[in-house]
Amino acid sequence: MSDRKQFRDLVDPEVAHDAIDSLDLAPEPETVPLSEARGRVLAERVDADLDVPGFDRATVDGYAVRGRDTFGADEADPVTLDLVGTVHAGEEPDVPIGEGEAVEISTGAVMPDDADAVVMVERTEIDGERVRVRTAVAPGDNVMVAGSDVAAGARALGPGTRLTARDIGLLSALGRDAVPVRGRPKIGIVSTGDELVRPGEELNSARGEIYDVNSYTIAAGVEEAGGEAVLYPHAGDDYDEMERLLLEAADECDLVLSSGSTSASAVDVIYRVVEERGELLLHGVAVKPGKPMLIGELGDSAYVGLPGYPVSALTIFRTFVAPAIREAAGLPEPQTATARGRMAVRERYSEGRLRLMPAGLVTDSDGETLVYPVDKGSGATTSLVEADGVVAVDPDTEYLDQGEEVDVQLFSPDVRAPTLLAVGEDDPALSRILDALERPRFLPVGSREGLRRLSNSVPDVAVVAGPTERDVETVDLGGWEREWGLVVPDGNPDAVDGLSDLIDRDLAFVNRGRDAGLRASLDAALSDLADERGASLADLTESIRGFEAGTKGFESPARAVARGEADAGLGLRATAEKLGLTFVPVGVEDVRVRANPDRVEKPGVRELEATLAETDVYESLPGYERA
């Protein structure tokens, strides 16, 4: 087995695929009740062991007869037969049929002995104890012969069939209430890192704690691939604890996945456990993201170590691990999981290894798909939802040109391009307007950066607040006004009255970042104040404590005030009221939704324009007005 080991520095991705294929993840088959069989994969062929139907069955309401007794009958010259009984569905016929006789029969009922055809009731009439038959029937007419749907002994469903409603229908007809199916591979997930906290628990940011993203993300990916995920407690950097956890998972599962920490020491501990208690086949794959992948065996289980950053972990999981889980579960590769589009921008590479580039999709007004790179750094969890799939870029590729056709491996087959790609200023009214749209995507990059991106022709629209420097040709779709100013603690304990207080008094202030429209409005107001005072803008801003630092979210300054970390923050009246703080008004700024002129006919942009014209979201937001 040691010839499977691959310890050269970084192995080719194909070698990693082969190493994972060499592991055995397939669990034992199991038997499940029919009611739980949907989506499962048959472990073996199912042959019929009874006839369907199990008897010669009338397919219409009418009269069971011997066909030869009706020969020559027609409208002009009916045949009259003696009525000797009745049989309904679910009853056993109590009389056979003799020459010249008929039995009244319901759809689905058993044919009486010696009857071989049924005359539809519409072609008959009753005459006392006799029935007049106005058509001839041949033996077999209106009868479903025993076994004609499925005959006992016939092959009903083959091994590997993924059971849908239709297959379940056939299994029901065969009377099967339980079926042998492929087992779902059990995948143990061990997240590592002392800084991880489970969602729902209390987070201590001062200690650098973060929520564990990989456990639930990978668990969902495992289930999507047809496996069963088992979450184990977090492991820290302690060797004994890690060993105990990994061996417990290996004992209970078909595959153990570790992930979660980016810390070198935790990875090092895992490495040692797998080396000592199992076998490490391979570490390090020439792919970005995901270089530090481990592949090996631990006890009777397979083992794969995923990188720590969520986007890297999920990308490596999808590329290397999910296909192996599907294979073990007997599931086919998902269909139509690829979208073809043209690069919306030029993108440079010089990686020397396979690059799995997260990519977003956007459609132009003709419905053509454009592809743009989503590169927020592997540490960003928002890349997960801002990308639709990955483009595999060859190690030798130096750049992808604008307009070049690429294939995007979608994160799932039902991924569709958003109906609208918007960028720019984050805003509570905007959030509500987006809620009314079909499938929008909004990237809160701020007004300045939003306008820059719009000029690159990737997004459909930019949401721009406050004064702007940049002159970009756009089509205005509508907008609103919002009241901005200083957010101070409830009751305004420092009696802050306006911007002058920030300059003239020693107050701790929290600003927004430079891309924010709010910041641009603040700069403009301070500029006016500088003029008034005959001072320079720099003089003023230097005397504001905290002016240079910027925060990322529109609520961030107010939240810092709410936490008692600052005396005043830049923000909106709406935010102050939402958080129970006091608002000191400074001004009113415009927020405009500006469209890429090439996209105004796109359905998603029209939908946005119509929504902007009709929405009443401003009524419930303090300091807001349509404009």
Next chain:
Amino acid sequence: MSDRKQFRDLVDPEVAHDAIDSLDLAPEPETVPLSEARGRVLAERVDADLDVPGFDRATVDGYAVRGRDTFGADEADPVTLDLVGTVHAGEEPDVPIGEGEAVEISTGAVMPDDADAVVMVERTEIDGERVRVRTAVAPGDNVMVAGSDVAAGARALGPGTRLTARDIGLLSALGRDAVPVRGRPKIGIVSTGDELVRPGEELNSARGEIYDVNSYTIAAGVEEAGGEAVLYPHAGDDYDEMERLLLEAADECDLVLSSGSTSASAVDVIYRVVEERGELLLHGVAVKPGKPMLIGELGDSAYVGLPGYPVSALTIFRTFVAPAIREAAGLPEPQTATARGRMAVRERYSEGRLRLMPAGLVTDSDGETLVYPVDKGSGATTSLVEADGVVAVDPDTEYLDQGEEVDVQLFSPDVRAPTLLAVGEDDPALSRILDALERPRFLPVGSREGLRRLSNSVPDVAVVAGPTERDVETVDLGGWEREWGLVVPDGNPDAVDGLSDLIDRDLAFVNRGRDAGLRASLDAALSDLADERGASLADLTESIRGFEAGTKGFESPARAVARGEADAGLGLRATAEKLGLTFVPVGVEDVRVRANPDRVEKPGVRELEATLAETDVYESLPGYERA
């Protein structure tokens, strides 16, 4: 509401869609744990209520510094800073940074107060209590600022988002361990008909009992559409029992579906219950199959009555009910659920109403999709698995021409054409050979009918046993020999010796149908016997009791013998041994797999040819040999 009632004889399908849309199936939203949220649909927008990350975070291993202290540093002229502490991931930094100071920091750790950049460890070296920095860093370098991934207050996910692994990743990052999702509509299923038996229970065929196909099939369809299925006990034709069951289901569910019986009396009882305890909006839709559809309300629940035959019930469910369930569950219409292909044969219509024609897919050697009608009668459950979708044929269409392009609405988006379409003689060796193929479909229509269909160019191959009359140009792919004869009770109590016993003694015989190769071999052997005896073939066959009747499956005659219903049956040595019966040999017949000459290059046909050349299935089948 009475203007919604539609009691004209047969309403337009659009009217039925509108009537179902007018019903309210949408359940209340609910909150589910994150671990169960995959595939669910967000009921409301989720805003971030914390920053991600919650602190300024080092993105590399190295030294936290004040960027301005490194200005001008390079390889030739490093800057030396005092090392004042260490901070790992998951720890709270215990020292701030002063001028000219640095703190050792791990990836993911909290930046110490007043530090604004990190120098990668690779660009430094330790010198006792000091660190030599050989590069300049700007404020923000190698730091992920608090809230830069997601800022508190930002819109994270919109209402209507169907949660995938990626969304679950983002929710994890926000610390959410439970999410508000759209409720899954609860769909009650009431099967009706005294003749129905649940799979797994004992079936009394003499009474015309059949297994309940619709309950599990429709339940699986409900789950595929995002609903939750609840099965209720069967209802017979009794008014009070039906009323009690339907009202119980209406009380507990958002929608009640009845189905199962084809009996007019059960439908009549349901009709009365809905009229008296609810409101019937519509009955009878101009669509085939499915004319007898009911739409109404029952208590606070919606009600739809499906036709009784399984294929009709599932087709009507998919066409009219599943979209309403998806809508109520907040799920989008499934993508790519349509395949386009050319009609393989000409098909006539003169329906006067919308026809939902079950259709199968087959690919030709160029990979082009051909579409053929699957019409086994609505009562056949095998139509469920022999069709891949339906073609909606307009009421005015008189025929679909061979070669005409049609759209097939696939039964599910992941339906794919079988890799091989085989027809002809059913055979136990064939069943095993099919098990080895990727995605075969086999229709056991018998040798004669199989050859006829092959000449129509729909199937890829026909499996043909025994002598054939028809001369069809085919390519032989391989085959085997099988020993056939008479299957008699264990121990051969009547001391049957051969065909002569059937003619000369009064034995009850069970034959195969005329399409079976076994029957053709029997006819040939009897013909030889007639020549020997100087008699006509008709003389001989007339003296065999049961000769004219034919059974549907290759095991059927032997099974009749096993049940004690006959003294001898036409069959195979392999069947006799499988069922524990005695075999009286008569002859050996060839089974050949014959391909449509146009399809020999098709991958599925090549796979079959290779399997035929290699298989060893004959070794374990008595009376079999490769030929």
